Amino acid sequence: MDIKSTLSKPPSSSWNWFLFAAPSRFYFLAKKIIPLCWALAFVLGAIGLIMGLLYAPTDAQQGDAYRIIFIHVPAAWMSMLLYVAMAFWGAMGLIFNARLAYRLSNSIAITGALMTFIALWTGALWGKPTWGTWWVWDARLTSELILLFLYIAYLSLYSAIEDQRKASKAASLLAIIGVVNVPIIYFSVKWWNTLHQGASITVTKTSMQSTMLMAMLIMTFAFWAYAFAVILSRVNQKTLDEESHTDWALTELKRLKATI
Amino acid sequence: MQKISTLEILLAVFKRDISLALRRQSDTLGAVFFFALVVSLFPLAIGPETKLLQQIAPGIIWVSALLAVMLSLSRLFNDDYQDGVLEQLALSICPLALIAVAKILAHWTYTGLILLCISPVLALQFNLSGIAIEVLLITLFIGTLILSFIGSIGAALTVGLKSSGALISLLVLPLLIPVLILGTLAVDAATANLPYSVYLYILLALAVLASFFAPLACAAALRIALD
Secondary structure (H helix, E strand, C coil): CCHHHHHHCCCCCCCCCCHHHCHHHHHHHHHHHHHHHHHHHHHHHHHHHHHHHHHCCCECCCEHHHHHHHHHHHHHHHHHHHHHHHHHHHHHHHHHCCHHHHHHHHHHHHHHHHHHHHHHHHHHHHHHHHHCCCCCCCHHHHHHHHHHHHHHHHHHHHHHCCCHHHHHHHHHHHHHHHHHHHHHHHHHHHHHHHHHCCCCCCCCCCCCCHHHHHHHHHHHHHHHHHHHHHHHHHHHHHHHHHCCCCHHHHHHHHHHHHHC | CCCCCHHHHHHHHHHHHHHHHHHCHHHHHHHHHHHHHHHHHHHHHHCCCHHHHHHHHHHHHHHHHHHHHHHHHCHHHHHHHHCCHHHHHHHCCCCHHHHHHHHHHHHHHHCHHHHHHHHHHHHHHCCCCHHHHHHHHHHHHHHHHHHHHHHHHHHHHCCCCCCCHHHHHHHHHHHHHHHHHHHHHHHHHHHCCCCCHHHHHHHHHHHHHHHHHHHHHHHHHHHHHHC
16 A cells, blocks of 8 residues: 555544544545435425424414424524534634634534524514514523624634634634623523513413424424534535645545536 | 743733823723713713603613723734734733733723713713612722623734724623623612612622633633734
8 A cells, every 4th residue: 555545545543532533534424424414304304394384283372373483493492502512612623723623613603693593583473473573672582692693703703814723713712702601691681681571471381282392303303414414514615625735635626526 | 130020020011001091092081982972872862851861871871881891992902912012921921811911900990990980970960869870880890890801802812803893892792791781780779779789799700700711711812813
């Protein structure tokens, strides 16, 4: 075996935590996972929507308007989870000085911001028919809005710094500071809300019907699969872009060009 | 060579920043006048109704103070970065986080403390009661300190950028929402003759946390920029 091929195709070494930290290994792993995630996202999304929109019973109090829950709740869950994931990979990047972790962190940010926006938007659409208003200064709504601002801050700091390495580091640091602050913000907003409005509007707690719950869980998994697919695609694109000086990336780029 | 202690370095940094601020009067006083102006704009926009103005005064004064502090933040590290002083400070024997503390305290002295001095006058314009003004001053005292500490992180993250003004506000303001909430809640409670000390304790707790962690984050951000 000549040196070149050993470099481009690392021998299958024994498992360790950094096995897939090598961009080339991660690239080919992600490439295999991405189509799987897309398939899962579409299949689960179709099943979840059919169950939720056609088979789940109409809510006694809210009518059919509640059905936006099947988009709204998964998006809201994802928005919070992705922020933590973004900060986690940012921290990994800073601790281990790993390019791949930074790329993951950056790739998560855009999807996270999108999820936050979807959660807010569908929340407004849900609020109009059920609460009679597009927006209330409820603790949850307000903290979700602040979360959107935190995502925007991350993205704008990242794009404002020209040197990419510095941008990744600075944005990761901001994400970590943000994640420490999120609980403080949430509790202070909650406190502010309970003290400012006597009786705020709350969704009446009814035990959820099982078809509804199933549909919502399936939709959540669909959102997960979508997020994985998009984030990994973005990471792979960044990898090819930033590693274009390496042999394996060049051959991969040539191969991709040939297939177009 | 003469040995210099850490404390002497910190004092020198503090004094230097203060004297720089004193020589840049248009900037230092500018923030104060900006504060007074923004506070005065609200009655013009909302109307001269005394009852309503009295009710929203704590919020107005707090938001204006936030914005005024944001104005001066972009210069906290940027000038030193441009002329190379920051690099020298990073190379000194004194830890960068401690130097950040000295600079942040200087920043608070030439912004927060001055805002604090004129805020009672502004509060009188809104017909706030004596106890409300007292609580407002206490919350502003603790609050502006937190603003300087947390704001310094934003200033450090945007060091060396061409247009950092709006970006700093975008980075820092979401993080300062708890301070804003607690500050206004305390004054509201004082106006309504309710116990308010709990808000002050939480504000103090936040100040302690911010004054410990913010300089560390600040130093990390500065090292990234100087890298």
